[in-house]
Amino acid sequence: MKSLRTRVLLLIVGFGLLMATMLATIMYxxxxxxxxxxxxxxxxxxxxxxxxxHPNLWRDYESDPASFGQxxxxxxxxxxxxxxxxxxxxxxxLASAGESRQFWSEFRVDLEPVREALGGDPRQPVHTxxxxxxxxVCMVAARPVVQDGRTMGWLFVVPRQASLGEQMPEMLRSYAxxxxxxxxxxxxxxxxxxxxxxxxxxxxxxxxxxxxxxxxRRAGFCDELCESSFPDLDRDDEIGRxxxxxxxxxxxxxxxxxxxxxxxxxxxxxVASVSHDLRTPLTALIGQLETIRxxxxxxxxxxxxxxxxxxxxxxxxxxxxxxxxAELARLxxxxxxxxxxxxxxxxxxxxxxxxxxxxxxxxxxxxxVDYPDGLPLTRVDAALVERALSNxxxxxxxxxxxxxxxxxxxxxxxxxxxxEVVDTGPGVLPEDQPKVFDRFFxxxxxxxxxxxxxxxxxxxxxxxxxxxGQAGLRSEPGRGSTFFIELPLSA
Numbered sequence: 001m002k003s004l005r006t007r008v009l010l011l012i013v014g015f016g017l018l019m020a021t022m023l024a025t026i027m028y029x030x031x032x033x034x035x036x037x038x039x040x041x042x043x044x045x046x047x048x049x050x051x052x053x054h055p056n057l058w059r060d061y062e063s064d065p066a067s068f069g070q071x072x073x074x075x076x077x078x079x080x081x082x083x084x085x086x087x088x089x090x091x092x093x094l095a096s097a098g099e100s101r102q103f104w105s106e107f108r109v110d111l112e113p114v115r116e117a118l119g120g121d122p123r124q125p126v127h128t129x130x131x132x133x134x135x136x137v138c139m140v141a142a143r144p145v146v147q148d149g150r151t152m153g154w155l156f157v158v159p160r161q162a163s164l165g166e167q168m169p170e171m172l173r174s175y176a177x178x179x180x181x182x183x184x185x186x187x188x189x190x191x192x193x194x195x196x197x198x199x200x201x202x203x204x205x206x207x208x209x210x211x212x213x214x215x216x217r218r219a220g221f222c223d224e225l226c227e228s229s230f231p232d233l234d235r236d237d238e239i240g241r242x243x244x245x246x247x248x249x250x251x252x253x254x255x256x257x258x259x260x261x262x263x264x265x266x267x268x269x270x271v272a273s274v275s276h277d278l279r280t281p282l283t284a285l286i287g288q289l290e291t292i293r294x295x296x297x298x299x300x301x302x303x304x305x306x307x308x309x310x311x312x313x314x315x316x317x318x319x320x321x322x323x324x325x326a327e328l329a330r331l332x333x334x335x336x337x338x339x340x341x342x343x344x345x346x347x348x349x350x351x352x353x354x355x356x357x358x359x360x361x362x363x364x365x366x367x368x369v370d371y372p373d374g375l376p377l378t379r380v381d382a383a384l385v386e387r388a389l390s391n392x393x394x395x396x397x398x399x400x401x402x403x404x405x406x407x408x409x410x411x412x413x414x415x416x417x418x419x420e421v422v423d424t425g426p427g428v429l430p431e432d433q434p435k436v437f438d439r440f441f442x443x444x445x446x447x448x449x450x451x452x453x454x455x456x457x458x459x460x461x462x463x464x465x466x467x468x469g470q471a472g473l474r475s476e477p478g479r480g481s482t483f484f485i486e487l488p489l490s491a
Contacts, residue, residue, distance in 0.1 A: 019186075036139070040125040043141035043157040046082065050075055051143055051155060058147040061086060061095060072097035083158035085131045086145070087111070093131050094153065114142045114154065131156060285314040324455035327387070328439070331462045338381040338466045345378050345385070345417050345487070346371035346410045352389045353408055356397065364402030367393075371410035378417050378489055380467055385419075385487070388463040388471075391456040392421040392483050399425035399481075416469065416488040423482075428475040436473055437461040460485060 051057060061068045072084045076097045084097035091108035109129045117126040130138040141157040288311040292304065299307065330336060346369075353369040360367035389408070396406045404424040411418045428436060435441045440454040457471075464471040464485045475481035 036125060039159045040139060040141060043082065043159045044143075046079065047141050047143040047155050047157045050084075051145070056147070057086075057155070058145045058152040065095070068095040069097065081160045083132055083156070083160055085156040085158070087131070087142075087154040087156055089151070089153060091129075096132065098132060109156075111154065114140070118142070118144070131158065285311055285318070288314070324459065328455055328459055328462065331384075331459065331466065336466075338384055340379040340381055340467070342377040343380050343382050343385070344375065345380070345419065346375050348382060348386060349389060349408050349410050349419060352386055352393060355390075356393050360397055360406065363397060363400070365397055365400050366405045367397075367407075368405075369408040369410075372412070375410065375412060375417065376489060378487055380487055381463075384463045384466065385485075388460040388485060389419060389421070391460050392485075395456055395483070396421050396423040396425065396481075399423065401425065404480075413486060416486060418484055418486050420482050420484040422480065424480040427477040427479055427481050428473065429477055433473055433475060437471060457483075 054060065060071065068086065072086070072095055076082050076084050082097075085093055086095040087109055088094055089111075091111050093107070093109065109131055111128070113126055113128045125139050126142060127137050127139055128142075130136040138158055141159075143155050143157075144151040145153045145155050288307050292299070292307055292311070349371060350369050353367060357367055393406065393408070400406055400423045406424075407420075407422045409420040409422060411420070432441075437457045437460070439458040442454045460483070461471040464487070467487050469485060469487040471483070471485045473481060473483050
């Protein structure tokens, strides 16, 4: 036989689900209808504004049909989710604001629904053939294009709006919130009445739990309190389960507190490192500018140019450091997710190498890329992998002397792909190798280089982690280094 608490709980849950389902269905239908009407009104106003601003639109098309699509694209700069088309009287697509394409010569837009709608209530949405997705039907806002009193064609505005849940306008969002608030108040009122009946059944054991949680609040989180402050955990009822839930929650809270403390310690360490790395070039920059301000007239032209060049170098270093900090903070954000798509890693590596070709030539370094034909596509975030590879190449070119060589190699692995950047530089000392991917760590050679930030390899490591891969190093002092990232075939 079910307990009273079980029956009351089932009653509350059942009634709540029934009412929530009914009201949610009604609310969603109302909001969706309102949303579609709003989109159509917006599209209609857009078409009318274009025709009012350009009464000779058809003549513009006839004067230069080839570039008319570019003119349509100008109209959609501030409305990127809108399709804009010029249709003739036979339903043929003459021009589009989208990417240029060859329309089927036999393809025709069905204009009959358009003519019927404009003969009745023009505020009603029109559904007809999608000019850009042949075979589909879409909602359009159509207005006649008139020249010398004759209808020459039609201006189609096709809203490519996102789903209701993704991009609901603020006005609709406000409407939904108000409606939801009313439903919530009704639910709360009923819930309060039903809850009052349960209070008498739960007051005594809940008081014990309340005392336990109050003790935890006053004393803080400690192992002894969590072990002894809760009622008997052997009870096989709702209170026993609630007590165990409280205990588990506090244990998780303790772990989360420790994690936060660790994160805070890392943050303080990072702030200290950032302050130090920013202070050095900033102090030098201020000193150089002060020297120029105070002694500018007394300095010779070569000395003044040298001083300005050093100041510019320090400013550029500050810019690179702040950009790297911003990028690393973005990648560390818990809400940040990689956007993988099928990519030809070999071609991506080739593109990055080409961008560094001029820098390598200026430094007297031979730069090349090596990857086999037929590499499988790899699902990765192209922008992130490009950034990681750029950081590795920049690092390699920075340490490789004139006459040396830097090679980018892409090799298939058992479950993914491996991208290597091999240089003939001085290598990394054994004691430095475990720390090269740490934030703000710089080898003694890197600290002598003005452009080094100590964050480039940390970004490489983070990019690899975001893809479920890893970054690593093989190096022998005096014989060069090989930095690599391993990426799975599907991230």
